[in-house]
Amino acid sequence: MAEGPSAFVFERSGLSTFDFLLMAKTIATIPPRPRGGRVIKEDPHRINDKIRGVQQVRLIGDNVEQGIYSFQQALRMADEQNLDLVEIAPTATPPVCRIVDYQKFLYDQKKKQKEAKANQKKQEVKEIRFGPQTDDHDYNFKLKHAIEFLKEGNKVKSYVFFRGRSIVFKEQGELLLARFAADLAEYGKPDNVPTLEGKRMILFISPKSQK
Secondary structure, three states, rough: OOHHHHHHHHHHHHOOOHHHHHHHHHHHHHOOOOHHOOEEEOOOOOEEEHHOOOOOEEEOOOEEEEEEEHHHHHHHHHHHHOOEEEEEOOOOOOOEEEOHHHHHHHHHHHHHHHHHHOOOOOOOOOEEEEEOOOOOOHHHHHHHHHHHHHHHHOOOEEHHHHOOOHHHHHHHHHHHHHHHHOOOOOEEEEEOOOOOOOEEEEEEEEEEOOO
């Protein structure tokens, strides 16, 4: 029997020679884990010589004369500027590319996405209730509130409530909501025409996108 620590471990394991060799072979075939446990992500765009199967590209951007070029010519132009040829619209005919510093391009994209997410607000629906015979003072008071709601990026649900037999004033309700939409035209736009639901005539107004 063999001498030394390795022989001692082998004897204490209780494994036959065949089992031991089989276990060693199995362990040898297990692929090593990536160092640090990190997964390397592929670039979200094809760049430079990774753009394959393309004969022509359309170049856009401020640092080139925009137009259609052969792929090889576009690649040379990027190389002359020490920049990258980045495919940004692969499904277009021909594919659309930019000549940019790719790492800076990715950084700017992530920055814009982060800013857009930070500026995104949860939209609320604010209700404005009228009666079919709302006077001018009450109307202007509610109009002022609606303007503030739309400026804040909220949607306005305006409605005329017909109590009892006041449903006979349905046309007045339609005129009131039409006036309301017109007075708010600078701040929002109607999602629908006034719709009668039970005793309510409803009009939704969404805020205009802020430039």
